[in-house]
Amino acid sequence: MAERSRYQYLIAELARLDHAYYVQDQPLLPDIEYDKLFRELLEIEAQHPDWVQLDSPSQRVGGNASALFTEVKHYTPMLSLNNALTQDEAQAFDKRCAEGLERDCVEYAVELKFDGLAISLWYEEGVLKKAATRGDGYTGEDVTANVLTIKSIPLRLNTPRPPQFIEVRGEVFMSHHAFKQLNQQAIARGDKTFANPRNAAAGSLRQLDPLVTATRPLSFFSYGVGAVQGWVVPKSHAELMETYMSWGLPVCEYRQVVRGFDGLLAFYDQIGKIRDQLPYDIDGVVYKVNSRTEQDELGFVSRAPRFAVAHKFPAQEALTRLLGIDVQVGRTGAITPVARLEPVVVGGVTVTNATLHNEDEIRRKDVRIGDIVIVRRAGDVIPEVVSVVKEQRSSELTAFVMPSQCPICGSHIERPVDEAIARCTGGLFCQAQRKQALLHFAQRKAMDIEGLGDKLVDQLVDQQIIKTPADLYRLGFMSLVQLERMGEKSAQNLLASIEKSKKTTLARFIFALGIRHVGETTGKDLAQHFQSIDALITASYEQLLEVKDVGPTVAQSIIEFMAESHNREVIEALMASGIECQVDKKQIVDAVAGKTFVLTGTLPTLSREQAKDMLEKAGAKVAGSVSAKTDYVVAGADAGSKLEKAEQLGIEVIDELTLLALVGR
Numbered sequence: 044m045a046e047r048s049r050y051q052y053l054i055a056e057l058a059r060l061d062h063a064y065y066v067q068d069q070p071l072l073p074d075i076e077y078d079k080l081f082r083e084l085l086e087i088e089a090q091h092p093d094w095v096q097l098d099s100p101s102q103r104v105g106g107n108a109s110a111l112f113t114e115v116k117h118y119t120p121m122l123s124l125n126n127a128l129t130q131d132e133a134q135a136f137d138k139r140c141a142e143g144l145e146r147d148c149v150e151y152a153v154e155l156k157f158d159g160l161a162i163s164l165w166y167e168e169g170v171l172k173k174a175a176t177r178g179d180g181y182t183g184e185d186v187t188a189n190v191l192t193i194k195s196i197p198l199r200l201n202t203p204r205p206p207q208f209i210e211v212r213g214e215v216f217m218s219h220h221a222f223k224q225l226n227q228q229a230i231a232r233g234d235k236t237f238a239n240p241r242n243a244a245a246g247s248l249r250q251l252d253p254l255v256t257a258t259r260p261l262s263f264f265s266y267g268v269g270a271v272q273g274w275v276v277p278k279s280h281a282e283l284m285e286t287y288m289s290w291g292l293p294v295c296e297y298r299q300v301v302r303g304f305d306g307l308l309a310f311y312d313q314i315g316k317i318r319d320q321l322p323y324d325i326d327g328v329v330y331k332v333n334s335r336t337e338q339d340e341l342g343f344v345s346r347a348p349r350f351a352v353a354h355k356f357p358a359q360e361a362l363t364r365l366l367g368i369d370v371q372v373g374r375t376g377a378i379t380p381v382a383r384l385e386p387v388v389v390g391g392v393t394v395t396n397a398t399l400h401n402e403d404e405i406r407r408k409d410v411r412i413g414d415i416v417i418v419r420r421a422g423d424v425i426p427e428v429v430s431v432v433k434e435q436r437s438s439e440l441t442a443f444v445m446p447s448q449c450p451i452c453g454s455h456i457e458r459p460v461d462e463a464i465a466r467c468t469g470g471l472f473c474q475a476q477r478k479q480a481l482l483h484f485a486q487r488k489a490m491d492i493e494g495l496g497d498k499l500v501d502q503l504v505d506q507q508i509i510k511t512p513a514d515l516y517r518l519g520f521m522s523l524v525q526l527e528r529m530g531e532k533s534a535q536n537l538l539a540s541i542e543k544s545k546k547t548t549l550a551r552f553i554f555a556l557g558i559r560h561v562g563e564t565t566g567k568d569l570a571q572h573f574q575s576i577d578a579l580i581t582a583s584y585e586q587l588l589e590v591k592d593v594g595p596t597v598a599q600s601i602i603e604f605m606a607e608s609h610n611r612e613v614i615e616a617l618m619a620s621g622i623e624c625q626v627d628k629k630q631i632v633d634a635v636a637g638k639t640f641v642l643t644g645t646l647p648t649l650s651r652e653q654a655k656d657m658l659e660k661a662g663a664k665v666a667g668s669v670s671a672k673t674d675y676v677v678a679g680a681d682a683g684s685k686l687e688k689a690e691q692l693g694i695e696v697i698d699e700l701t702l703l704a705l706v707g708r
C-alpha cells in the first residue's frame with residue numbers, strides 16, 4: 044500500500060513540477076532530479092500495470108493514437124468572433140453593447156487574440172479525457188493523443204472540487220522560438236519548412252504520430268468555457284480566468300478589466316507597442332463584456348457573440364511585386380538571396396527587402412522576378428517572402444538562377460552537395476566577407492572594440508585601408524580623421540579602444556577569429572583545453588576531438604581554417620602587434636594528472652559540471668562509462684550501474700571529500 048501512495052504522490056509531484064516549469068517558467072528541480080522521479084514512476088507502472096492512471100505523466104506520449112481525427116461533437120458550439128478592423132468599428136461595438144445593456148459605460152475583460160488553433164478540452168471529474176479541434180464549430184476532430192504531449196496542459200485540474208464535466212476552451216499555438224527550431228531541423232533534414240508558426244502548430248496537431256508531435260513544442264492558453272455540469276461558472280470572465288489559473292490551466296498574463304471605449308483603446312495601443320516583442324504571434328486583441336449575465340443579455344447573432352469582438356492589428360503579411368533578387372555575402376561566405384520588393388507597408392513598417400533564405404527555398408516556392416508575392420514580417424525577425432500568388436503570374440516568367448560567381452569579389456560560388464547554403468570561395472579576399480569578419484572580430488563578445496561599426500568598416504575596407512583584423516592594430520590617426528563622419532575626438536577614442544582590446548582572454552581571441560562553427564562557448568572550451576594559441580594552431584584532428592563538446596564538424600572546420608596560410612599569417616600579425624591573451628591556467632595536480640575518472644550519482648556539493656571542470660583543469664580525464672581503463676569512480680548519492688560495474692572490476696571508488704583531497708582543495 045505504501046507503494047501505491049508513493050505512486051500517487053509521484054503523479055501529483057510531477058504535475059506540480061510540470062506546472063512550475065511549463066506554465067510559470069520557474070523550474071523547481073534540476074532536470075536530472077526530475078528524471079529520477081519520472082523513472083521511479085515508470086518502474087512502479089511496469090510492475091503494476093493495473094495501477095496506471097489517466098493523469099499519469101507517462102500517458103502524455105503513447106496515449107491512444109487510434110482515436111486520432113475521429114469526429115467529436117461539441118456539447119456547446121465553438122463560435123467565432125466578429126472582427127473590428129478599424130477604430131470606428133471597435134467604437135461601434137462598444138456603442139452596441141452600451142445600448143443593448145442600457146448602460147453608459149460597459150465593463151470589459153480584454154485579452155490577446157492568439158494566432159493559433161481553437162481547441163476544446165474535456166475534463167471529467169477534473170481529469171483530462173478528450174481534446175478536440177474546432178472543426179466547423181459543431182463537430183471537430185479528436186486530437187487527444189497529440190494534445191496530451193503539450194506539457195503545460197494539466198492532466199488533472201488542481202482543485203479538490205472539480206466540475207463533474209467542463210469544456211475548457213483555448214488556443215494551441217507555437218512560439219517563435221519553437222517555430223524557428225522546427226524549421227531549422229526541417230532544413231537540416233532537407234524537409235519542407237512551415238510558412239509560419241500557425242501552420243506549424245496546425246501541422247503538429249494533425250500529426251498522425253503523437254511521438255512526433257511530442258518533439259514539436261506547442262503552447263496553450265485558456266480563454267473560454269463551453270458546456271459545464273456540476274459547477275457554477277463564476278460571475279465574470281475575469282473571475283473565470285482566475286479560477287482557471289488556480290486550477291493550473293495556462294492563462295495569458297496580458298489581460299485586464301477596463302471600462303468604456305477609452306479603456307479598450309488604451310489596451311489596444313499598449314499591446315500594439317509590445318506586439319513585436321511577444322514570443323508568439325497575435326493578430327489583435329479581444330474585448331469581452333466581463334459580466335456573464337450581461338453576456339447572456341446580449342446573446343448571439345448567427346454564429347458570433349454580440350458580447351465580444353476581435354480588434355485586429357494591421358496584418359503582418361502583405362502583397363507586393365518582386366522587382367529583383369540580389370545576393371548577399373555573409374561572414375563565412377554564405378550567399379543569401381534577398382528579394383528586392385516594391386515598397387509595401389507590413390504591420391506598420393515599410394518593407395523593401397525580404398530574405399529568400401536559399402536557392403532550394405526559391406525553387407520550392409517557385410519564386411520568379413516579376414511575381415506578386417506574400418511578404419511576412421513577425422517580431423524582430425527579418426521580413427521573408429512566404430509564397431507566390433500564382434494566379435497573378437501574368438506571362439511566363441523565367442526561373443531565378445543562382446550566380447556562379449560572387450557579386451562582390453568575382454570568386455567562384457560553391458555549394459557542397461549535401462548543404463543548402465552556397466558559399467563564396469573568396470575567403471578574406473572577398474570584401475564582403477572581410478567586412479563581416481572585421482565586425483565579428485570587433486563585437487562586444489569578441490575583442491570588444493567600441494566604436495567600430497558597420498559604416499566605418501565599410502569605409503575602411505572600401506578604401507583598402509584595412510584588409511584583415513591585424514591591420515586594425517596598425518591604424519594611424521591620420522588615416523582615420525580623413526574618413527567621413529570622423530572627428531578628431533572619435534578617431535582618438537577609436538584608437539584608444541583598439542589599444543585597450545589588446546588585453547583580452549584567449550577564449551575571446553579564439554572566438555574573434557571567426558572560425559566556422561566556433562562560437563563563444565566553443566571558444567572557451569578550446570582556450571581551456573589548449574591554453575595557448577600556438578597549441579590550437581598545431582592541434583591535430585584527434586587532439587581537437589578530445590575537447591569537450593567538439594565533434595567532427597567543429598574539428599574539421601578548425602583544421603581547415605588553420606591550414607590556410609593567410610589565416611595563420613593574420614594570427615601571427617595579431618600576436619606581433621602586442622595582443623596578450625590571458626588564460627584560465629590549468630593547475631596540473633600530479634595525483635590526478637593523466638588519470639581517468641568516472642562520475643556517478645549526485646555529489647553533496649559539486650555539480651557534475653563543476654567536478655568535471657575541476658578534474659580537467661588538474662590534468663585528469665573524465666569519461667562517461669566505466670571500463671578497465673578507469674582509475675577512479677567518484678560516487679555520490681543514488682549512484683547506479685556505474686558503481687556496480689566499478690565494484691565488479693575492482694576499481695577504486697571514492698567520494699567527494701576524497702576527490703577534493705586528491706586535487707588539493
Ligand code: IVH
Binds near residue numbers: 154158159161348353
Ligand atoms: S473567444 C465565442 N478569445 O479567434 C467566442 N477567441 O474568431 C469564442 N482566438 O476560433 C472565442 N484568441 O481560435 C477568444 N482570447 C481569445 C482568442 C480567441 C484567439 C481565436 C479562436 C477563435 C477565433 C475567433
